Amino acid sequence: MVILLLQLFGFFVSNLPVKLITSVITFVLCCIVAVLYLHRSKIAKQGTNQYDERDKSIHKTAALAGYITAFLVLFFTILTVFLKVGPGGSIDIGHLLTIFILGAVGLFFGDSIAVLIQYAWGSKGENS
Amino acid sequence: MKSQKEVSWIYFFLGLACFLIPGGVAVFIAYDRGISFAPVLMFAGIVIWGGLFWLFPFIEKKFRKGRNIVTFDERDQLIHKKSVMAGYVVLWIYFVAVCVAAWCIVGPHGSISVNVMPLTLLRGSSFLRLCRVWHP
Numbered sequence: 001m002v003i004l005l006l007q008l009f010g011f012f013v014s015n016l017p018v019k020l021i022t023s024v025i026t027f028v029l030c031c032i033v034a035v036l037y038l039h040r041s042k043i044a045k046q047g048t049n050q051y052d053e054r055d056k057s058i059h060k061t062a063a064l065a066g067y068i069t070a071f072l073v074l075f076f077t078i079l080t081v082f083l084k085v086g087p088g089g090s091i092d093i094g095h096l097l098t099i100f101i102l103g104a105v106g107l108f109f110g111d112s113i114a115v116l117i118q119y120a121w122g123s124k125g126e127n128s
Numbered sequence: 129m130k131s132q133k134e135v136s137w138i139y140f141f142l143g144l145a146c147f148l149i150p151g152g153v154a155v156f157i158a159y160d161r162g163i164s165f166a167p168v169l170m171f172a173g174i175v176i177w178g179g180l181f182w183l184f185p186f187i188e189k190k191f192r193k194g195r196n197i198v199t200f201d202e203r204d205q206l207i208h209k210k211s212v213m214a215g216y217v218v219l220w221i222y223f224v225a226v227c228v229a230a231w232c233i234v235g236p237h238g239s240i241s242v243n244v245m246p247l248t249l250l251r252g253s254s255f256l257r258l259c260r261v262w263h264p
Contacts, residue, residue: 064209067216071179074223078245079172087158090239096227099245103223 026101033108062114069110070103077102144254150174151250159243171246178253182212215256222252 077099085091154170185208226248230240 060209060213064213064216067213067220068180070220071216075172075175075179075249078249079168082158082242082246083168085242087155087243089242091242093231093234093236093238093240096230096240096245100224100227103220107220 030101030104037108058115058118061118062111065114066107066109066111070107073106074099074103148250148254151178152247155243155246155250175246175249175253178250179256182208182215212256219252219256222255223248 081091081095081099150170151174154167154174157167158171186205226244230244234240
């Protein structure tokens, strides 16, 4: 969400240094999120006492949900841009980056929501 | 198992033709005659179908729950999910590669035609289908 807000902020600001700083912060945040995601995938592959088959299955399904969300976000963004600009028009190359970031945010958002929902369903009737 | 693979290939080519041809036609109609309801609806329907048709066996299973016929068991589900995941990963990598390539070609201050993006998504959806067939 912070990445998305920063990206939107970057669009409305015309000052070049501020735009550059916003882009750098966005890039660093994207890297941190990617590293965290890879770290979680590594733990998922190795498997620990706290991370059993059920967790693995939940995270696999959540990743799939994330990809579906990203696909839908990409689809609706592209459709909106196409309808707004018209078939003969052209868009700034910077908008591609925004679409890409929107897709990535959709991926992480869908993944996280799916994990939360699945754990909430799984904990029904559990006392601990 | 062999027959299942053959059926999968047939579905792949049929599906590819069914959504690539009308999808391309929709984009070119919009380009040639301007935006109207029909090409936009065609494009939307085709991309959604190409990207989310894999959910059909799961939905079918939900509806067939009461009956005793097993057509889509746990193993099939696992294979299906793995193949879909591989497809989505390839689609995502393809989209990123297209973004980077466009950036390199036109430069940071350039612009691209808006038609590139729907066609990219259509091609990406075809990669999704291809990966679903090839994945073991």
